[in-house]
Amino acid sequence: MTKFSHQEAKDRFDRYYEGDLPAAEQRAMDGHLASCAECREEYQRLVQALGALSRLRATHAPEGFLDGVQGRIRKRSRGRFFGRRPDFTSRLPYEVLSVVMLIAILAIFLYVFLGKGGGVIAR
Numbered sequence: 001m002t003k004f005s006h007q008e009a010k011d012r013f014d015r016y017y018e019g020d021l022p023a024a025e026q027r028a029m030d031g032h033l034a035s036c037a038e039c040r041e042e043y044q045r046l047v048q049a050l051g052a053l054s055r056l057r058a059t060h061a062p063e064g065f066l067d068g069v070q071g072r073i074r075k076r077s078r079g080r081f082f083g084r085r086p087d088f089t090s091r092l093p094y095e096v097l098s099v100v101m102l103i104a105i106l107a108i109f110l111y112v113f114l115g116k117g118g119g120v121i122a123r
């Protein structure tokens with residue numbers, strides 16, 4: 001049966017953790033960790049660190065985190081970014097505005113032109 005030295009064991013901690021070792025090396029690692037307190041401790045620290053990292057990945061931002069970040073950016077940029085209430089016209093695309101204006105002009109034109117016989121316009 002294969003036996004690992006400290007260094008050989010430590011070199012294989014990550015692959016042992018991933019279950020990525022050949023069966024014989026896996027057994028040798030089991031054997032070394034069972035008999036060596038130093039490596040067992042170090043391996044436990046690695047497992048805890050990796051476990052903490054994987055928990056971090058799954059953690060969600062606390063409530064209000066986004067608002068807080070945006071608020072801070074707004075404050076430091078003096079309102080240039082994430083302004084509280086951008087006025088409506090600055091956000092309306094000009095294309096939409098021009099179409100609306102054309103429709104309004106057409107409506108006024110038709111109202112005036114067709115309204116001639118209807119007694120709408122005083123003469």
Ligand SMILES: [Zn+2]
Nearest residue numbers: 006009036039
């Ligand atoms: Zn050892």
